[in-house]
Amino acid sequence: xNKLKLGGKEFESRxxxxxxxFSSVEIMLEAxxxxxxxxxxxxxxxxxxxxxxxxxxxxxxxxxxxLVPNTSGARNAAEAVRAAQLGRELSGSSFVxxxxxxxxxxxxxxxxxxxEASRELARDGFIVLPYMPADPVLAKxxxxxxxxxxxxxxxxIGTGQGLSTAEMVKLIIADSGIPVIVDAGLRAPxxxxxxxxxxxxxxxxxxxxxxxxxxxxxxxxxxxxxxxxYAARQAGLMSRGDHAVATSPLTSFLTGS
Amino acid sequence: MTGAFFMNIVVNGNQHExxxxxxxxxxxxxxxxxxxxxxxxxxxRVIPKLNRKDVALREGDRVEILTFIGGG
Amino acid sequence: MPGVLxxxxxxxxxxxxxxxxAPADVRRALNAAQPGETEFAALLSxxxxxxxxxxxxxxxxxxxxxxxxxxxxxxxxxxxxxxSGGCVYCGFAADRRQPRSRLEHDEMxxxxxxxxxxxxxxxxxxxxxxxxxxxxxxxxxxVAEASRRFAAVTVEAFPMAAEEYRSLSGAGAIGVTIYQxxxxxxxxxxxxxxxPKRDYDNRLATPARVLEGGMRTVGMGALLGLSDPRFDTLxxxxxxxxLRRRYWQSGVSISFPRVCPQEGGYIPPFPVSDRYLAQIIFxxxxxxxxxxxxxxxxxxxxxxxxxxxxxxxxxxxxxxTTVGGYQAAAESLDGQFHVNDDRDIESFCAxxxxxxxxxxxxxxxxxxx
Numbered sequence: 001x002n003k004l005k006l007g008g009k010e011f012e013s014r015x016x017x018x019x020x021x022f023s024s025v026e027i028m029l030e031a032x033x034x035x036x037x038x039x040x041x042x043x044x045x046x047x048x049x050x051x052x053x054x055x056x057x058x059x060x061x062x063x064x065x066x067l068v069p070n071t072s073g074a075r076n077a078a079e080a081v082r083a084a085q086l087g088r089e090l091s092g093s094s095f096v097x098x099x100x101x102x103x104x105x106x107x108x109x110x111x112x113x114x115x116e117a118s119r120e121l122a123r124d125g126f127i128v129l130p131y132m133p134a135d136p137v138l139a140k141x142x143x144x145x146x147x148x149x150x151x152x153x154x155x156x157i158g159t160g161q162g163l164s165t166a167e168m169v170k171l172i173i174a175d176s177g178i179p180v181i182v183d184a185g186l187r188a189p190x191x192x193x194x195x196x197x198x199x200x201x202x203x204x205x206x207x208x209x210x211x212x213x214x215x216x217x218x219x220x221x222x223x224x225x226x227x228x229x230y231a232a233r234q235a236g237l238m239s240r241g242d243h244a245v246a247t248s249p250l251t252s253f254l255t256g257s
Numbered sequence: 258m259t260g261a262f263f264m265n266i267v268v269n270g271n272q273h274e275x276x277x278x279x280x281x282x283x284x285x286x287x288x289x290x291x292x293x294x295x296x297x298x299x300x301x302r303v304i305p306k307l308n309r310k311d312v313a314l315r316e317g318d319r320v321e322i323l324t325f326i327g328g329g
Numbered sequence: 330m331p332g333v334l335x336x337x338x339x340x341x342x343x344x345x346x347x348x349x350x351a352p353a354d355v356r357r358a359l360n361a362a363q364p365g366e367t368e369f370a371a372l373l374s375x376x377x378x379x380x381x382x383x384x385x386x387x388x389x390x391x392x393x394x395x396x397x398x399x400x401x402x403x404x405x406x407x408x409x410x411x412x413s414g415g416c417v418y419c420g421f422a423a424d425r426r427q428p429r430s431r432l433e434h435d436e437m438x439x440x441x442x443x444x445x446x447x448x449x450x451x452x453x454x455x456x457x458x459x460x461x462x463x464x465x466x467x468x469x470x471x472v473a474e475a476s477r478r479f480a481a482v483t484v485e486a487f488p489m490a491a492e493e494y495r496s497l498s499g500a501g502a503i504g505v506t507i508y509q510x511x512x513x514x515x516x517x518x519x520x521x522x523x524x525p526k527r528d529y530d531n532r533l534a535t536p537a538r539v540l541e542g543g544m545r546t547v548g549m550g551a552l553l554g555l556s557d558p559r560f561d562t563l564x565x566x567x568x569x570x571x572l573r574r575r576y577w578q579s580g581v582s583i584s585f586p587r588v589c590p591q592e593g594g595y596i597p598p599f600p601v602s603d604r605y606l607a608q609i610i611f612x613x614x615x616x617x618x619x620x621x622x623x624x625x626x627x628x629x630x631x632x633x634x635x636x637x638x639x640x641x642x643x644x645x646x647x648x649x650t651t652v653g654g655y656q657a658a659a660e661s662l663d664g665q666f667h668v669n670d671d672r673d674i675e676s677f678c679a680x681x682x683x684x685x686x687x688x689x690x691x692x693x694x695x696x697x698x
Contacts, residue, residue: 018329028327043328046269047295049288056325057294070328085303086296086323140577174363177574206329250385253635254604
């Protein structure tokens with residue numbers, strides 16, 4: 001299996017995990033180990049003196065995981081840039097997931113703020129992974145300003161509606177010169193496999209694992225699915241075989257050999 | 258030299274009386290925070306770890322002390 | 330010293346498939362959801378030639394899906410036949426066929442008006458290699474005049490710098506056509522005996538400069554017959570894909586000029602038959618479903634009628650390839666500029682309608698420019 005190349009670094013695993021919504025840090029760490037993920041997203045919040053044991057930095061660093069701080073909580077580009085700078089200070093990694101969703105209900109990413117934040121952060125040497133609506137033109141814009149990958153949503157965060165943006169993601173993949181990573185809305189491992197079969201370079205999964213009955217087992221299942229989907233694509237999928245039939249021959253005008 | 262010297266600042270949205278020299282390192286020590294575990298903003302400016310010793314806090318400064326939590 | 334084929338164009342990994350693909354490879358390629366070089370190569374193979382009817386059916390389906398049941402019509406206007414070049418395959422090489430002429434300003438206006446009154450809205454302005462008689466300023470003036478009359482003005486002339494293309498775009502041109510002729514560097518050197526056109530690397534980089542200069546579209550092609558057509562079409566395919574990825578706000582179109590025996594007696598070493606030309610066009614349509622594919626009046630009426638709407642979605646008609654040909658009843662040319670389909674617009678459009686295709690002269694207005 002070829003390695004995932006992102007921001008000048010290489011990764012074996014094409015499953016990226018989000019660390020939100022787990023019932024405890026222990027369960028989250030078990031899920032990460034079971035998934036084989038080498039990249040995980042984390043968020044920034046105010047340090048809480050009453051709960052110092054929620055420290056993630058220590059355990060994740062000990063696992064050898066590359067941290068991808070996200071900018072969730074930011075409502076505009078300026079806030080996202082500050083969040084990214086704080087994240088880099090803390091993690092020591094240059095990766096950042098630009099995540100700006102001003103509407104707290106559907107959590108849809110703001111395309112304009114995301115573009116502006118990504119442009120500034122890329123200029124500042126960050127390895128920018130923007131979370132974006134599944135828009136093919138926006139994807140090229142983000143590529144142009146130096147993002148390391150694009151992360152189109154599969155469906156709204158936490159809704160588990162799967163790859164509702166499949167047709168748009170296919171267009172993005174067809175034109176993209178950088179990795180395409182579907183993020184948000186995947187509910188089942190089969191959907192992760194489908195994303196990989198479509199040509200995604202990786203997938204990011206959070207809610208589907210955190211909210212599962214047994215998160216670690218679900219994480220392991222997603223890992224298998226991502227490998228299967230990727231391997232299937234490399235092996236060359238059989239075509240669907242739907243095509244029209246002409247009533248009279250179209251090539252009778254071509255004589256000779 | 259320090260004596261009974263106090264300063265009012267805002268830390269993570271709450272009023273805080275800072276005793277002592279008024280540097281960020283002092284504040285972290287007072288709050289019993291391991292410096293490597295947090296990132297800090299003062300008045301909306303990100304303060305790199307290396308510069309913490311150079312930042313002298315002033316009355317009314319707003320300090321944000323942040324750490325990583327789980328997120329998607 | 331021949332130029333160097335860059336690795337992003339190198340067709341070597343797919344050439345064997347293009348020569349030896351099995352029927353199963355062809356069937357897979359016919360229905361592939363996201364066709365790439367592998368599918369394109371399979372469709373160039375002899376096995377695909379045995380499945381030409383299936384390719385035609387798929388090509389027609391995709392042409393209909395992306396272009397509707399229409400065919401776009403345009404007309405070429407040869408501004409000048411001065412040429413400093415030395416192309417072996419062309420009767421207008423500097424050491425052949427005198428005398429030369431160019432349209433002076435008033436003549437050019439009359440030609441443009443004549444074309445406009447025929448009903449055209451898209452005109453392609455042509456010159457040869459750069460000469461003082463037909464240089465950038467001359468072309469820019471022609472573009473400006475044409476732009477006042479036509480909804481779409483494109484240019485096929487000599488390779489220019491990006492800034493020169495930008496000035497033509499500013500004057501109103503929306504596209505430039507520039508053929509690589511052949512991607513095979515040794516043959517390229519042999520075909521181009523002297524002058525700036527000898528520079529293979531510069532020619533190769535020209536389509537990118539066209540788009541860098543702000544043109545909306547670049548017309549590409551290889552002169553089929555100069556080299557192994559599988560080699561050249563694979564390079565052309567890769568070239569077009571690369572440009573689309575890099576200049577994602579612009580378009581490409583592909584033409585399929587075939588080398589014709591020219592007055593000086595040049596016989597192409599790899600002649601392409603009608604069947605194989607059709608196969609090439611179908612392969613492009615299947616693997617690049619949304620790219621305009623263009624056929625000129627160099628091809629015979631029977632071939633053009635058969636290909637209209639089946640892969641091909643754009644054609645020239647009622648062309649005159651002589652300078653001043655629309656005004657005067659001029660003599661027709663042989664060789665590369667021979668007009669094989671000399672039907673008038675009405676007859677051609679009647680043929681299209683009989684095939685269920687609506688002739689389209691204008692695709693957009695430039696009201697907002």
